[in-house]
Amino acid sequence: GDSVTQMEGPVTLSEEAFLTINCTYTATGYPSxxxxxxxxxxxxxxxxxxxxxxxxxxxxxxxxxxxxxxxSFHLEKGSVQVSDSAVYFCALRIFSGxxxxxxxxxxxxxxxx
Amino acid sequence: GAVVSQHPSRVICKSGTSVKIECRSLDFQATTMFWYRQFxxxxxxxxxxxxxxxxxxxxxxxxxxxFLINHxxxxxxxxxxxxxxxxxxxxxxxxxARRRGGGYEQYFGPGTRLTVT
Numbered sequence: 710g711d712s713v714t715q716m717e718g719p720v721t722l723s724e725e726a727f728l729t730i731n732c733t734y735t736a737t738g739y740p741s742x743x744x745x746x747x748x749x750x751x752x753x754x755x756x757x758x759x760x761x762x763x764x765x766x767x768x769x770x771x772x773x774x775x776x777x778x779x780x781s782f783h784l785e786k787g788s789v790q791v792s793d794s795a796v797y798f799c800a801l802r803i804f805s806g807x808x809x810x811x812x813x814x815x816x817x818x819x820x821x822x
Numbered sequence: 823g824a825v826v827s828q829h830p831s832r833v834i835c836k837s838g839t840s841v842k843i844e845c846r847s848l849d850f851q852a853t854t855m856f857w858y859r860q861f862x863x864x865x866x867x868x869x870x871x872x873x874x875x876x877x878x879x880x881x882x883x884x885x886x887x888x889f890l891i892n893h894x895x896x897x898x899x900x901x902x903x904x905x906x907x908x909x910x911x912x913x914x915x916x917x918x919a920r921r922r923g924g925g926y927e928q929y930f931g932p933g934t935r936l937t938v939t
Binding site (some may be wrong): 745751753755798807809810813815 | 928931
């Protein structure tokens with residue numbers, strides 16, 4: 710069935726370090742792909758998305774490219790800040806009569822000053 | 823814009839009682855509302871999908887009679903946990919979706935922490 714696999718965390722980085730959080734998916738058809746972020750004590754917020762192959766989503770310095778050949782949507786940021794500490798969820802959206810979202814397990818990022 | 827609220831944010835109830843959680847889209851009409859359950863250090867598990875005026879579609883393994891969903895209007899959906907037990911303690915998150923600009927967008931509520939004692 711359709712699924713999303715994320716790298717396990719937690720990921721601990723120093724400020725200004727490079728971040729990569731891996732995400733791969735399995736889906737029939739052509740899903741849209743998303744990264745959501747959940748800050749402590751808050752709900753999920755959309756970080757970025759890509760709706761078709763080779764699209765690059767970007768927001769707040771984060772980027773992810775929809776790679777159909779490797780079924781991946783890895784999240785990257787060139788220089789993380791303490792304020793980026795949060796849990797990041799990769800998700801796909803498929804349409805099967807109605808839209809349905811499937812989430813990965815989440816990766817906790819902790820950035821140290 | 824596109825704010826989704828949930829009420830209450832936290833609730834503690836005794837085993838055997840029922841609890842109702844409300845999900846509202848404050849400034850838009852939602853085509854569909856989703857209910858998720860999030861376990862500690864785990865992902866969101868989709869429980870059900872509901873469209874206004876129709877019965878909710880439950881995911882496999884989710885008990886319809888235990889988790890009652892009512893989608894009374896385009897801005898309100900409720901989840902009632904009936905005869906709650908300690909194993910129902912969890913973080914429940916709703917989201918509201920709408921079509922916008924040729925696309926489809928989902929907005930999440932802040933979640934409700936349910937503790938059953």
